[in-house]
Amino acid sequence: MAERMIVIGGDAAGMAAAAQARRSRDRDDLEIVAFERGHFTSYSACGIPYWISGLVPDRDQLIARDPATHREKFGIDVRLRHEVVAIDLDRREVTAVDLTGGGEIREPFDILMYATGAVPTTPDWARTDVAGVFGVQTLDDGSALRSWLDADPPPQRAVVVGGGYIGVEMAEALVLRGLSVTLVERAEQPMSTVDPDMARLVTDAMRGLGVDIRTGVQVTGLSEHDGRVDAVRTDAGSIPADVVVLGLGVRPNTALAEAAGLPIGPTGGLRVDRQMRVAGVPGVWAGGDCVETLHRVSGMPVHVPLGTHANKQGRVAGINIGGGYATFAGVIGTAVTKVCDLEVGRTGLRERDALAAGFEFVSVIAESTNRAGYYPGARPMTVKLIAERPSGRLLGAQIVGWSEAAKRIDTLAVALWNRMTVDDMTALDLGYAPPYSPAWDPVLVAARKAVDELAR
Ligand SMILES: Cc1cc2nc3c(=O)[nH]c(=O)nc-3n(C[C@H](O)[C@H](O)[C@H](O)COP(=O)(O)OP(=O)(O)OC[C@H]3O[C@@H](n4cnc5c(N)ncnc54)[C@H](O)[C@@H]3O)c2cc1C
Numbered sequence: 162m163a164e165r166m167i168v169i170g171g172d173a174a175g176m177a178a179a180a181q182a183r184r185s186r187d188r189d190d191l192e193i194v195a196f197e198r199g200h201f202t203s204y205s206a207c208g209i210p211y212w213i214s215g216l217v218p219d220r221d222q223l224i225a226r227d228p229a230t231h232r233e234k235f236g237i238d239v240r241l242r243h244e245v246v247a248i249d250l251d252r253r254e255v256t257a258v259d260l261t262g263g264g265e266i267r268e269p270f271d272i273l274m275y276a277t278g279a280v281p282t283t284p285d286w287a288r289t290d291v292a293g294v295f296g297v298q299t300l301d302d303g304s305a306l307r308s309w310l311d312a313d314p315p316p317q318r319a320v321v322v323g324g325g326y327i328g329v330e331m332a333e334a335l336v337l338r339g340l341s342v343t344l345v346e347r348a349e350q351p352m353s354t355v356d357p358d359m360a361r362l363v364t365d366a367m368r369g370l371g372v373d374i375r376t377g378v379q380v381t382g383l384s385e386h387d388g389r390v391d392a393v394r395t396d397a398g399s400i401p402a403d404v405v406v407l408g409l410g411v412r413p414n415t416a417l418a419e420a421a422g423l424p425i426g427p428t429g430g431l432r433v434d435r436q437m438r439v440a441g442v443p444g445v446w447a448g449g450d451c452v453e454t455l456h457r458v459s460g461m462p463v464h465v466p467l468g469t470h471a472n473k474q475g476r477v478a479g480i481n482i483g484g485g486y487a488t489f490a491g492v493i494g495t496a497v498t499k500v501c502d503l504e505v506g507r508t509g510l511r512e513r514d515a516l517a518a519g520f521e522f523v524s525v526i527a528e529s530t531n532r533a534g535y536y537p538g539a540r541p542m543t544v545k546l547i548a549e550r551p552s553g554r555l556l557g558a559q560i561v562g563w564s565e566a567a568k569r570i571d572t573l574a575v576a577l578w579n580r581m582t583v584d585d586m587t588a589l590d591l592g593y594a595p596p597y598s599p600a601w602d603p604v605l606v607a608a609r610k611a612v613d614e615l616a617r
Pocket of ligand 1: 169172173174199207209243244245246276278279414448449450469
């Protein structure tokens, strides 16, 4: 008799696991049912800012596979607008509510894939019926925001609350749509994913684009007129707003898992083993923004909610569910983003992470350019390296620059993944031609500077 796999969450991790399991087990061997409470499956939340800005014209371009494709290509029974509200591990069944009014159903499972993603941080002041306040966690959220922005007359003044990479990308999107944008951040700099000295470059560039950045400012509430938001109140005064976008970070969406007694780790994410099996619970798997994972440099559990990990973890779970063997190797915290033309990349530990993990280290900042200085389009590039003292092992790297900066972080990520020292790195055979780098690539310039600093 066929086994039954239930997937909770129809996006990156959940559908990657389902599709991968199907590659090894046909429909007579494994029946797959996926519950998704939203209107879409397998969409790119990462693309939402670019659809909001208009760079990507059509929402459906963000959808990699719709339910019909999942059904036809993989024989997956996708139930959209169905929210799973309970998991019973003893009876091995889930309870789901049909959000279109169809009532409650129970579905048995042999295999459960938990892939519910993350929950956006929503402070009390944002829990409101006031219209014009949006998160951007899901494509449904993005659609609601896009409709508001497309209204006639369109909103003119936007306030983005939170200066993480999502807040920064949304600020860019709103600037590109022609809104006047204020970004409010409680910390001293936006982009806390990089060290403050590098974040300052991002702040300066955003101000150059016309974004009004208010740092060290705490939001205290919203003002409304006729049920629509008309200002954001802060401890430093009121900021007029026709639309408010929240980018205050996320936490793992584990409420259902916790209620079912599944193990939660110190970061709040579900505890899984290397094969993405929920630790100690046979037949239950998890992946994506709802789980915690191992940081390969600090050796500590971390919650790093990124699509790149969600897809890989879903695939690993699916291979194992399909009867194969695969493991997820952990993360090193590589991430890239941009604000208009300014690119930001990071990998490994920031200074504060290296301190918390108990490393002794040096850090250097090297100024260089993306191309040979004489070649048209040469622009500044700043590379920061953090290296263990005295071993010289690379612990972390950050790059801010105007073009070709973001993906240069991948060179550093590979070096870091392979535990290279900055001394080893100075000898790397990296490509050089004037349109692509100076004779000494910015990565090599930074590595040499770190070697000098270690020798001091
Ligand atoms: C605006 C934005 C930009 C981003 N940019 C990047 C980027 O550039 N690079 C990058 O690597 N990552 C990026 N990310 C992060 C990336 O989108 C997530 O890490 C990824 O989507 C996580 O996949 P997931 O499958 O774990 O969770 P999700 O994509 O959140 O999917 C979980 C799904 O589960 C559903 N669900 C939850 N609970 C239930 C339930 N009880 N019953 C039924 N369904 C349920 C939800 O509706 C959701 O569709 C971005 C995210 C956002 C929001």
